Amino acid sequence: MSSRPTTGSGPDNATSAGERWGLDRLVAELRVSREETHSIRKDGAIHRPPSRDKLAQIVSALTEAMFPRHYGQYDLDGENIDYFVGHRLSIGLDLLSDQIHRSALFVGDELIPGFRQPEAVELTRRFAAGLPTLRGVLISDLRAAFVGDPAAKSFPEILIGYPGMTAIIHHRLAHLLYGLDARLVSRLIAEIAHNSTGIDIHPGAQIGSGFFIDHGTGVVIGETAVIGDHVRIYQAVTLGARHFPTEEDGTLIKGDARHPIVEDDVVIYAGATILGRITIGRGSTIGGNVWLTHDVPANSVVTQASLRNKVGGPAPQRS
Numbered sequence: 001m002s003s004r005p006t007t008g009s010g011p012d013n014a015t016s017a018g019e020r021w022g023l024d025r026l027v028a029e030l031r032v033s034r035e036e037t038h039s040i041r042k043d044g045a046i047h048r049p050p051s052r053d054k055l056a057q058i059v060s061a062l063t064e065a066m067f068p069r070h071y072g073q074y075d076l077d078g079e080n081i082d083y084f085v086g087h088r089l090s091i092g093l094d095l096l097s098d099q100i101h102r103s104a105l106f107v108g109d110e111l112i113p114g115f116r117q118p119e120a121v122e123l124t125r126r127f128a129a130g131l132p133t134l135r136g137v138l139i140s141d142l143r144a145a146f147v148g149d150p151a152a153k154s155f156p157e158i159l160i161g162y163p164g165m166t167a168i169i170h171h172r173l174a175h176l177l178y179g180l181d182a183r184l185v186s187r188l189i190a191e192i193a194h195n196s197t198g199i200d201i202h203p204g205a206q207i208g209s210g211f212f213i214d215h216g217t218g219v220v221i222g223e224t225a226v227i228g229d230h231v232r233i234y235q236a237v238t239l240g241a242r243h244f245p246t247e248e249d250g251t252l253i254k255g256d257a258r259h260p261i262v263e264d265d266v267v268i269y270a271g272a273t274i275l276g277r278i279t280i281g282r283g284s285t286i287g288g289n290v291w292l293t294h295d296v297p298a299n300s301v302v303t304q305a306s307l308r309n310k311v312g313g314p315a316p317q318r319s
Contacts, residue, residue: 047102047105051099051102052192055192057092058092058189059169064084065089069081093124093128096127097121097124099185100113101115101117104184107184127176127180138169140209142155142159146158148212148214162216163196163216164199164216166193167197167216168207168213170189170190171190172207174186178204187203190202200219201219201220204223205239206225206227210231212232213232213234214232215234215235216235217236218236220240222258223255224257225260225261225262227239228262229264229265231264231268232266233267233268235270235271236270237270237271237274238273239274240275241258241259242275243258244258259277260276263279263283265282267284267286268286271288271289272289274286278293280296281298284297284299284300289304290304
């Protein structure tokens with residue numbers, strides 16, 4: 001009778017799998033890496049990480065509360081809409097408080113806001129107080145998309161169908177949390193949007209009102225970027241860092257301002273790469289596929305041709 005390992009279920013299969021893959025040795029070596037040679041966990045109690053699924057539910061609940069007939073229930077009327085909004089807020093904020101607390105415990109730093117449950121509740125309360133203002137800014141983003149895109153036929157189309165709008169809703173919620181030092185939660189909310197839209201906006205980026213991302217796939221906006229009001233950008237635009245300053249020992253300096261400042265009423269076309277702490281002046285237009293690492297005066301038009309014609313990088317042509 002054959003003694004070859006079976007492929008079915010049962011203890012014989014478990015034994016053969018262990019022999020086949022050398023599981024005892026692998027498990028032991030991974031334990032040594034995890035606990036000794038390459039440990040990244042702080043000493044102390046082990047806590048659950050925040051849940052991306054719960055954070056997605058939070059964003060959904062808060063978005064439904066802000067836009068109840070678009071993301072919530074279309075048939076809401078004047079008598080029950082406030083009850084619906086209150087219900088979704090209650091669910092979203094309760095979940096958020098728990099995730100803020102869980103995130104702080106998981107990071108393991110007692111100085112992080114939310115490490116204690118009452119702190120998480122207070123932080124969530126402060127976040128909630130900003131939601132009405134945040135909704136107003138989102139309406140300005142919605143109007144900017146309607147005005148800026150000739151293909152847009154209605155506000156509902158943009159609100160529920162445009163990836164740029166989805167990304168900016170996530171960003172404005174994440175940025176509000178980032179400003180309250182709920183850093184891990186805010187970063188995970190940003191990554192949820194990145195995963196679903198292809199638009200990568202760090203929650204620390206400061207973005208003014210009336211912001212419109214057209215198409216959007218491949219857009220990257222770094223942590224210390226500052227964007228003014230009524231700015232429009234297209235797909236594959238990068239607002240990134242040119243270099244990363246370090247300490248004398250080579251350690252990266254965290255939080256240093258290293259991303260561009262884009263002033264009001266700027267348009268940046270597809271594929272443009274803008275790097276470093278430079279300023280794009282108010283009212284300027286940056287053409288497609290431009291690589292830019294120096295300041296641009298107000299009301300300028302920068303194209304590939306204008307850059308090639310300006311050896312040494314003086315100020316680009318004015319319109």
